Amino acid sequence: MPLHITPSQIALRLLLATVASMLIGLNRDEHSRPAGMRTNMLVTIAATLMMLQVNLLLPMDNRSSTSYIGLDLMRLPLGVLSGIGFIGAGAILKKENTAIGVTTAATLWYSTILGLLFGGGQLVLGIVGTFIAAFILIVLRPIEASIPRNHTGILTLICTEGGPSEQQLRSGIEAAQCRVISWASEYDSPTHLAQVRVELTWRAPNTRNIHRPVGLDTLRTIPGVMGFRWQR
Known part of the structure; x- marks a missing residue:
């Protein structure tokens, strides 16, 4: 200076x-x-x-x-x-x-x-x-x-009578390349799974338009899944 x-x-x-x-x-x-x-x-x-x-x-x-x-x-x-x-x-x-x-x-x-x-x-x-x-x-x-990183979200599924079992839903989530952090389920009767609330994580690039893993949409097509709610 x-x-x-x-x-x-x-x-x-x-x-x-x-x-x-x-x-x-x-x-x-x-x-x-x-x-x-x-x-x-x-x-x-x-x-x-x-x-x-x-x-x-x-x-x-x-x-x-x-x-x-x-x-x-x-x-x-x-x-x-x-x-x-x-x-x-x-x-x-x-x-x-x-x-x-x-x-x-x-x-x-x-x-x-x-x-x-x-x-x-x-x-x-x-x-x-x-x-x-x-x-x-x-x-x-x-x-x-473009660097993959961990993302988290909460998935809530509402099922009707005769719907999928917990094992079926867990298999569908794992097929979507997601890892379960916590799992909470509600039964209306000993055999009727009414609701499942899952906190999960997955790896994906850090893009702003990412909302949820694409593979999770297949859970909508499972017979007996009446409600699908996703929260981040």
Whole structure:
């Protein structure tokens, strides 16, 4: 960070920060995230302006020992990083057993770092960081989605008189490449299986359009299965 900066250097830093945050924000908007282009741009440019303020105040830092003013300029960017935590926390939503918006919060924090880099004059490092962010958000997204992982769901089956046995239903679930975690059954009589509630797990890519294992639909065709309810 140079001691004195020119208007052209200020303009270049702001321009690079604007372009970098716009690219990241466009990616977030494409995937309908709550923090899109405008949010990322505001966060990044605010951090850039803060570091420009630090740079402009550097000539005032070396005051004489008789001065009653003591400047700790690094508190300014630290305050920015602390403040972005509140915005990031607001972007995270807890939904049942999952947390939504963690990547959005991390992107806001990352955009803030880029703003501090550009504002502090580390232009090459900021540009490299922008390309790394683009690689993570664009290139790695489909790769991450294609990695198989465990999913869980709850299946409830309602059976009529003369319907399938528990063993038949269990065999159908296992044929759908699912593993049973818990099994609860209800009988109206010693021979009539009325309802089965099964918590199960299966492995599949992490795509947003996945709802349930396709093989479970064959359970609907079993004679005596009157109700089929799926919950995730």
